[in-house]
Amino acid sequence: MKFKELLDECKIYEAGKPIELVVREYGVNEKDIIKLASNENPYGTSPKVVKKIQELSKNMFMYPDDSMYELKDSLSKKYGVLSDNVIIGAGSDQIIEFLIKAKCHVGSKILMAKTTFAMYEIYGKQEGATILRTPSNEHNLAEFEAMYKEHGADIIFLCLPNNPLGECLDKEDVYNFLAKVNKETLVIVDCAYMEYAAYKDSKKAINPSDLIERFPNAVYLGTFSKAYALGGMRVGYGIGQVGIIKTLYKVRPPFNITTLSLAAAIEALKDEEFVKKCIELNFVEMKRYEEYAKSRGFEYIESFTNFITMKFDNKFISSHVAQNLLERGVIIRDLTSYGLNAIRITIGREDQNTKVFKVLDEVLEQLKKEENL
Numbered sequence: 001m002k003f004k005e006l007l008d009e010c011k012i013y014e015a016g017k018p019i020e021l022v023v024r025e026y027g028v029n030e031k032d033i034i035k036l037a038s039n040e041n042p043y044g045t046s047p048k049v050v051k052k053i054q055e056l057s058k059n060m061f062m063y064p065d066d067s068m069y070e071l072k073d074s075l076s077k078k079y080g081v082l083s084d085n086v087i088i089g090a091g092s093d094q095i096i097e098f099l100i101k102a103k104c105h106v107g108s109k110i111l112m113a114k115t116t117f118a119m120y121e122i123y124g125k126q127e128g129a130t131i132l133r134t135p136s137n138e139h140n141l142a143e144f145e146a147m148y149k150e151h152g153a154d155i156i157f158l159c160l161p162n163n164p165l166g167e168c169l170d171k172e173d174v175y176n177f178l179a180k181v182n183k184e185t186l187v188i189v190d191c192a193y194m195e196y197a198a199y200k201d202s203k204k205a206i207n208p209s210d211l212i213e214r215f216p217n218a219v220y221l222g223t224f225s226k227a228y229a230l231g232g233m234r235v236g237y238g239i240g241q242v243g244i245i246k247t248l249y250k251v252r253p254p255f256n257i258t259t260l261s262l263a264a265a266i267e268a269l270k271d272e273e274f275v276k277k278c279i280e281l282n283f284v285e286m287k288r289y290e291e292y293a294k295s296r297g298f299e300y301i302e303s304f305t306n307f308i309t310m311k312f313d314n315k316f317i318s319s320h321v322a323q324n325l326l327e328r329g330v331i332i333r334d335l336t337s338y339g340l341n342a343i344r345i346t347i348g349r350e351d352q353n354t355k356v357f358k359v360l361d362e363v364l365e366q367l368k369k370e371e372n373l
């Protein structure tokens with residue numbers, strides 16, 4: 001059967017591999033599997049949120065409050081914006097979809113870093129947009145500026161900090177760049193890991209209220225999937241000028257998140273103490289990965305997130321490393337599909353990381369023998 005031709009050009013998003021697959025295919029015991037492939041919060045969900053969901057589970061026969069009044073109210077207070085500046089999505093992924101659907105048509109141009117979140121391109125291509133990428137893998141604003149001058153753009157994506165590499169631009173540099181962007185260009189500032197970056201270095205912190213006030217063509221994206229430990233609940237949000245948010249409502253399906261997701265996000269915002277503790281531990285454990293990489297002679301990218309990307313140069317083949325880890329129950333992310341010989345590992349808990357180092361050493365030792373490296 002023939003489908004929309006634009007889809008011939010579209011890739012399927014490759015998600016991190018699930019625990020169930022490793023049990024099924026490699027016979028590893030579920031309790032021995034370490035999943036550090038999707039940047040989930042390894043400390044699990046706040047016990048307060050879990051308790052709330054258990055109490056509310058009897059409500060699941062009901063449609064959610066489609067106005068999402070309480071969650072929007074909580075977010076508006078947290079960030080000092082109006083409720084009308086906020087839209088909720090099934091993950092911030094869905095907000096990306098809304099924005100592209102609302103702004104793009106065939107031939108629209110979307111500018112982004114060479115190596116960044118895969119969904120920008122996937123949603124863009126569904127609408128027939130042309131994808132423009134800067135030459136460098138990591139965000140480089142001089143390159144963004146040069147390409148913007150040369151080609152123009154309908155949408156610019158800035159992923160701050162960037163997934164899958166982990167780097168993050170300084171707010172001041174971002175603002176200086178935004179000042180040069182035409183107000184008809186939509187700038188999407190994807191801050192899925194901003195909680196981590198702002199904790200590590202205050203120069204990275206972007207405040208959504210400040211951002212949209214200065215730059216009315218910018219939209220801030222946040223998510224509950226990472227620091228707030230609700231990846232399975234699918235809740236994210238966009239913050240922008242009222243006119244932009246109203247437009248996005250036109251492409252939003254009704255009841256786009258569930259009754260329980262809504263309750264979980266509201267409750268998670270009440271337990272900032274939990275989030276803070278997870279972030280502190282994340283950077284304590286991140287140090288161990290940096291030490292590991294240094295001691296084994298691997299280059300890594302300084303990360304402002306809850307993951308770290310290690311490069312293998314020509315020493316090892318990242319897909320082989322990832323596959324061998326998988327067979328031993330350690331799920332990480334191979335970056336071959338991004339054109340890199342590198343792996344991305346979510347920073348786990350102390351015990352998980354200790355095991356990752358041990359298993360990774362074993363795998364590298366074995367690959368050295370097998371591949372005569």
Ligand SMILES: *Cc1c(COP(=O)(O)O)cnc(C)c1O
Nearest residue numbers: 091092093117163192223225236
């Ligand atoms: C995880 C992530 C998102 C969104 O995740 P959701 O679970 O859809 O909220 C968006 N952007 C980046 C860069 C991410 O890593």
